[in-house]
Amino acid sequence: MLIDFAKIFGRSKPSKDVAKERLQLVLIHDRANVSPEFLEMVKGEIIKVIQHYMEIDESALDIQLTRTKSEEGDRVVPALIANIPIKNVKNAGK
Template sequence: MLDSLKRIFGNEKSGKVAKKRLQMVLIQDRASVSPEVMAKLRDDIIQVISKYMVIDKTDMEISLENVDDSVALVANIPVQNMRHHK
């Protein structure tokens, strides 16, 4: 029976992915930012931060939020370890 429910409602992972997609659509709509620009912004942030830290890209969340009369970039990036540069 549990397998039947999982097939009908999907697993937790697909729900998490759907939630992230919905959040991105809402953010883009509020900030008038295209999905392509948000994807490029995310890629650029990953590239820069990865020079200094080992990060968990799958649980990374980047959003644009309306704050008063401006838009704020909010990033939640799980750091797994620091990279040691000489």
Template sequence: MDFFRFFSRSEKNSKNVAKERLKLVLIHDRANVSPRFLEMIKGDIIRVISDYMVIDEEGLDIKLTRTRKDSDSSPISALVANIPILKMKEDSIK
């Protein structure tokens, strides 16, 4: 489920749109975080990562998902970030 594409206008049938919205609501409800909170996290991640590398901010994908612990298989929330790196900054390599 792509959180940021959720709000974009694309050609999807209403069944799939409703299914994605329900998944989003359930995940956010279980993790007790709002879309605004995720946007704040995204901004913080961009600021920190940008100190060390040039990234494609448009390609940045952050989502909240549910997974299971390896130790006891209990469900936990996970923040997943896909950050396209364009290049390392020269002053951060030293």
């Protein structure tokens, strides 16, 4: 019988994945000049709103704050990029 210590201690992700996410947050902070806490707050709010309408796969969720060229192409601006896998749509407009 195998014991899943991650579940017992409330950790659903391997520590290497958690470390990778934390490193990504630090890099994002450096690029966009926002704190990792701010990005986590935005991520939580996005998840909350989307879950009102859809069932999503939070384990595969990827939200990044990066920089990209503006539409005019004359400057670099922050951009929020979200990859949110949808499992099911709730009440599809019914």
